[in-house]
Amino acid sequence: MNKKTLLAIALVAAVSMVGSASAADKIRLGTEGAYAPYNFVNDDGKLAGFEIELGDALCAAIKAECEWVVNEWDSIIPNLVAGNYDAIMAGMSITDERKKTITFSDEYMPVDPSMYIAAKGTELSFDSLEGKRIGVQGATIHAAFAEEKYGKTNTIKSYEKADQTLADLMAGNLDTVLADGDYLKPIVEGSAGEIAFVGPQETIGGGIGIGMRQDQTDLHEKMNAGLAALKKSGKVDELIAKYFDGKGPFYGE
Amino acid sequence: MTELLPQWLLSWLGEDWSAVLAYITNGKHLAWYASLQYTLIAAFVGAALALLFGLMGAAMKQARLAPLRWIGNGYTTLVRGVPDVLFLLFFPLAFEQAVEWAIAQAVCTPEQLATATGWPLCADAQWYLSHAAYMTMACVSFGLVYGAFAANVIHGALQAVPKGQLEAAQAFGLSQRQVFWRIQVRQMWVYALPGLSNVWMLLLKATSLLSLLQIEDIVVWADRLGAPNYLAMVGAVHGDWRWKYYLVLFLFYILMTLLSEKGFNWLQARASRGMARAN
Structure with a gap:
């Protein structure tokens, strides 16, 4: 990139900056x-x-x-x-x-307690969970919790968005999903019995x-x-x- | 939207198709269609910049001055070697922080500069990036990345113009600049266009990366629309429909490819006017 284009870009940046400075409040x-x-x-x-x-x-x-x-x-x-x-x-x-x-x-x-969901008819024993795939949204309290509690003997899969965990659960790629109870409740109710709560409630955060x-x-x-x-x-x-x-x-x- | 349609059309469509029509014209879908503008702006402005950087790069690669040649070669080698995703992530961030650093030197007090632990160095040096600023940076990034490819293509095409013609033009008394623009550049398009059409296709496909720069483009909206929803409060209740929306994006990009091929055929025919053919 030559000097002129660099200057032009800096100028554009400077102009847009002046424009946004007034919006600082x-x-x-x-x-x-x-x-x-x-x-x-x-x-x-x-x-x-x-x-x-x-x-x-x-x-x-x-x-x-x-x-x-x-x-x-x-x-x-x-x-x-x-x-x-x-x-x-x-x-x-x-x-x-x-x-x-x-x-x-x-x-x-x-x-609000966090909860686990699974596809209907899934039996999971949360005291001795092993070899299961647990879905969580990345960088959440659930991700940290699942990693610590189940990470050693299970696979924790983390997703960018919460809805992606649901999609992958329904696609059969996950055994369970851990998330906020308040987020999951309407989903379980709206899923027409396809998704059910399983296991214990966890109080995290x-x-x-x-x-x-x-x-x-x-x-x-x-x-x-x-x-x-x-x-x-x-x-x-x-x-x-x-x-x-x-x-x-x-x-x- | 459907309330704008005449009743006979709705009854002809029936309840199911009317519902489908209402669904695909709701505000969320309209936002999706509108977001197409970012993809198209990034593609066309990016392509224009790529052509500009490509011409400059190619001119530098064949410059008489060695330092200019080094810059030209360095540009094509370095930038072509970096994956476009990385470049798109790196360049705007580096540029933003460089600008913020420059502002900080001007507006922050020396004490603030000395004690700053975070970024930006002081609150006044914060540069809020608007949507337009992100779009500009996306276009410049595309221009820089694909300009490097274009520079190589154009460099090769310039070399492909027969030397004899350049010498003949020089013998006729044309200046160096005239020889370059009127003889070499004028004729190199024939050789460059097939390569440039490849670069254009790559750039077009790379526009699907716009969401990396916080731009709500067609991919972001397709994600939002396709995400499973079980809450009537949020909108239409449906399962994971992402594949349907991705399929539409597939079709869009294929359509763009077909149109581009037609466009490049036309350009090729136009650039070849009056050119001598070997066969």
Whole structure:
């Protein structure tokens, strides 16, 4: 590449930078868009779900202008740290492991047991699981848990998206899938008996919170104040009940 | 969308086909069709840039000045050797961080620079990449990668133009620049086009990698549409339909290939006008 083209590219970059500098006050919310009912792309092609509605309500409560950014799950923390967006709302459990790199707001969804599913009629003895293929979404609490508990004698297969674990389970390539109970419940109900819960429930990680960079103390305080107001007004409980089949209330007075 | 259609058409289609029609014209599908623009922009702008870089590279490879030749040869050797996926991942990231580093030197205070542990070096040096910026980088990346292939093709084609013609042109008093543009470049297309059509096909196929740069292209939407869904809240309930959507992408790329072949045949015929043929 010669100097002129390099200069031209730098110029384009500089111009687009000036354009985006004015938008610096906007809060950018990162989400996955592939984890119904937390966050998903609906049939209108728009982002929707529990966290999308909650995030919009939160931004209204703290009088901030917000913008959603869709990012793949496996790079959602690195891209937060790199500054592509300011906060993560993507069904992310608060864990000590994650707290090493990012910080979390107060939870907006209490801890929910993780569960196993399998194709109907599958018998699995979870006390002595051996030679089985367990599907998890990569970089999740389930991936870490399954690796630690069953990794030695079983094969843990991790996928980019949660729905890919389902697809591979139904294709017969997996014996079981470990995921959030709240994610799996509507799937088991909607599968017309094809998929069933098996084995024990596991309590892994904490509740779900908003992930932020560690130096964003201002934003952290703002988000917590906003969440507290929405919990008090009953908005959070209302949205949980709406998206999670009447669950709760958890935060009401 | 179907509510725009006249009633007689819907009743002629029947309930099932009307439902199918409504499904494939819902907002999610329309977004999929609209995302085709990114694939086409990346292909055409990328190809234009590749041609530009190819011509520059080829000119450098046959330059009189040795350093220029080294750059030209270095470019084709290095860039052709790197897988396009890697280059697409590496180049925009490296470019973004280089720009951020340059901004940081200008806007961050010395204390911030000295104590910075993370990236960017200070908050003001953050460069938010817009969609347009990612598209630009994708096009430039494609241009750079396939420009290296094009440079080799064009270099070979330039060599294929008979030396005698260049000498004859020189004898007629044409300047070096005139000989290059009017005789050598004008005639090299005949030799270059078959090779360039191969490069174009490779580039076209590589546009399926756009999602690596956070661009919501046809592959991303096909993934989203085909993913199994068991929640009525989300939309149509169906199992794993990804193969159906990938099949549509197959057909699209094959169609593009057929059209490209026709286009290149036409170009070849046009470039060959007035050329002497051996047979």
